[in-house]
Amino acid sequence: MGSLGTDHPFPADAFADVVADNARYAERLDATDLPGRAAKGLAILTCIDSRIDALAVAGLHEGDAYVIRNAGARVTEDVLRSLVLASSLMGVERVLVMPHTRCAMAVRDEAGIHAQIAEQHGVDTRSLEFRTVSDQVEALRTDVVRIRSLPYLPDDLVVGGAIYHVESGLLEPVDA
Template identity: 45%
Template sequence: MTSGSAAGSIVPSGNFDDLLAANRTYADTFDLAGFDGVARAGVAIVTCMDSRIDPLRMVGLEPGDAKILRNPGGRVTEQVLVALVLGANLLKVDRVLVVEHTRCAMASASESELQRRVGEATGTDATWMFLGAINDQRAELVESVHKIDSHPLIPSHVKAGGFLYDVDSGLLEQVV
């Protein structure tokens, strides 16, 4: 929680002290200063926000190598397409991995079930909000790759692939 001072400024609460301490340790060995932000490996990864996924390490990359785009389910949304247009045209992205995963909450319940669960958790009706349940991950991956391949602002040399990541083995399976 934050509180305002007499002058109306916001005073941090201390809820993030552990993370800020870890950041100071991270900054001690930070080596990306001056980096221009291009994807050094030419890769963009669209994946789920699930904390079991380490998008860079799962494909042998390091910070600076790829653009990482995360959302519930790893869906190729309009905003993801904007990021891919920018990545492909300005940041040297020439390969896109769309990665969904096993045991995903977005693929294990219907839209109405997810809305019901959110509503119960919040005590507020959530039926008005589209959450993006995925009925068929393999079909979703095919559709996602098609969205990328057919986008008029993503150059034809950019290659997209759809993958299913097994959260129990760490292995990727190429679906499309």
């Protein structure tokens, strides 16, 4: 595509299983006329951890909710950007911040992760902030407040925090 050439063709071998399984998914999908809005008026912020099926956790399917993910489910500038759009233009009325137990961002500290990457890959990553947390509940409370206090968000946006237990599949609501 475009006129700048294709120096990096799609790495078909590396993604062969993904493309093949996608074809089967597309055959089953019965959602081609879903609107882009989230039918449940819900946005979920959670971690990138592979154990979390963010929609299934809350009994949701395609078209029901927005899912925003990053390492540790932390509230960053980019998360706030997405939430402003989702709540102002796309019908989101409630936000659930959902970090999880056994999260790598909560069991190691910032220095430890930098050191491990340096040791294993010889790369100095200290210009990055990984946003590790030492107290997961306290960090969750802070993140909920960060969303609630952003002036660009609708006053009636409901924001809640809950920790997802990967061992049991249960959500533990947290008072913020």
